[in-house]
Amino acid sequence: MSKLSNSTLLKIFTKLLILLALAKAISLALWWYLPSDGVELNIKENYQPKYQRVDFKNILENKVIAVVETKVQTTDTSSSISITNMILKGLYGNATQGYAIVSLKSNSRKTTIIALGERFSGYTLKEILIDSAIFTKGSKEYILSLVKPKKGKSSISKVTRVAQSSDAKSVARSDIMYYSKHPREIWKDISITEVKEYGKIKGFKVIKIRENSKFASLGLKRGDVIIRANNVDLKSYRDALNIYKNISKIETMQIVVMRNNQEVELVYEIN
Amino acid sequence: MVKKLSIFLVYALFFMAAFIYFTPKISIYYFLEKELQKQGVVISAEEAVDSGFSLQLSHANISYKGVDSAKVANLEVNIFELYNSVNVQDILLSSAAESFVPLRVNTIDVSYSVLNPLHVTGSAQGEFGSLEMEYTILENLVQITLEPSKLMLKNYKSTLGNLVKSEDGGYSYVKTF
Numbered sequence: 001m002s003k004l005s006n007s008t009l010l011k012i013f014t015k016l017l018i019l020l021a022l023a024k025a026i027s028l029a030l031w032w033y034l035p036s037d038g039v040e041l042n043i044k045e046n047y048q049p050k051y052q053r054v055d056f057k058n059i060l061e062n063k064v065i066a067v068v069e070t071k072v073q074t075t076d077t078s079s080s081i082s083i084t085n086m087i088l089k090g091l092y093g094n095a096t097q098g099y100a101i102v103s104l105k106s107n108s109r110k111t112t113i114i115a116l117g118e119r120f121s122g123y124t125l126k127e128i129l130i131d132s133a134i135f136t137k138g139s140k141e142y143i144l145s146l147v148k149p150k151k152g153k154s155s156i157s158k159v160t161r162v163a164q165s166s167d168a169k170s171v172a173r174s175d176i177m178y179y180s181k182h183p184r185e186i187w188k189d190i191s192i193t194e195v196k197e198y199g200k201i202k203g204f205k206v207i208k209i210r211e212n213s214k215f216a217s218l219g220l221k222r223g224d225v226i227i228r229a230n231n232v233d234l235k236s237y238r239d240a241l242n243i244y245k246n247i248s249k250i251e252t253m254q255i256v257v258m259r260n261n262q263e264v265e266l267v268y269e270i271n
Numbered sequence: 272m273v274k275k276l277s278i279f280l281v282y283a284l285f286f287m288a289a290f291i292y293f294t295p296k297i298s299i300y301y302f303l304e305k306e307l308q309k310q311g312v313v314i315s316a317e318e319a320v321d322s323g324f325s326l327q328l329s330h331a332n333i334s335y336k337g338v339d340s341a342k343v344a345n346l347e348v349n350i351f352e353l354y355n356s357v358n359v360q361d362i363l364l365s366s367a368a369e370s371f372v373p374l375r376v377n378t379i380d381v382s383y384s385v386l387n388p389l390h391v392t393g394s395a396q397g398e399f400g401s402l403e404m405e406y407t408i409l410e411n412l413v414q415i416t417l418e419p420s421k422l423m424l425k426n427y428k429s430t431l432g433n434l435v436k437s438e439d440g441g442y443s444y445v446k447t448f
Contacts (some may be wrong), residue, residue: 030299038319041332
């Protein structure tokens, strides 16, 4: 036994074992302090354009006050807000798609645009008819109608916008598809650079635009800072690229640019 | 004396090998991921495997500032302390970069050795051609020398316009951080 403990081999083996234990102990200490999970990109994708264009002219021509007719029953005991307190101010679309502009009688100036399937005060917009909209709540259906107001009275106030606006311009989808397939062609006609404020992107500035190009015909000018597109603030490259990636699904495009310290809205209908 | 020094070196090498083997490489990788995230770089959807003396990553999506930038088929990290390297294979850049560079990069190799302690060197090959890279640690200086491919010369003249053309037909880029 004594011979064994004094053998060189055992000494070396013991030293190696100690080194091994030391290495393992240090790695365990490292493991204790290091994170146990990594980073994943977690950004909600939104392929639906956040902007829907509503023809306000139609609304203004049909100044209305709502009258409620019930198809099944006129009252709803489960809601604190009765549908009789709702005003239908405008309609846009047809039976399968579209939007309704509604407000409450208690605050008729505050309007809400709801799409088919969306809810307002507990009522779900089910269908849009020529001069009325069908809402559902529970198993009951309600019809909210547009009725012309008495002369001189209108529940609709003038539409105001913070930004200047121009009429919608028409853009050929074929042009968009061409540019989406040939992105290099974009940069022959236009140059854009990020604009930062306090280290954060606040928009993208047009630093060059070729005369007589498609982009120039869209109303963009050198020096414009594009700050918003389809109601999405362009605060990152991802925001801009999301619009670009989903351009084929968009039917209406709204761009807000800063021009001479004023917001200017440019609207395009893609067809 | 020489014998003692040799024995010490053998023990030191054994300890380093054991330490490299036991090091929680995936945890270190997670730590580096969090550091990269501060710079806006996120590596996601990857499979990380600790294979003893190296770390293998596969099918990684790399994004910069929230924008999908590249997909990497394989990435191998070797940390031998005296010699460290990162080898990346089959990189497909995002289509958003199509207007600036060809999208497919075959390999990227970056290495650091104690024999050249003040520099990190690297090389890459792909549809763009080939390049050599050197990062000087003390000066925070990056020097890249590019040998462009025919495709690059034909279709990406505007990108090459940002580089300095050398007499031998190559292009160089120098940047200090």
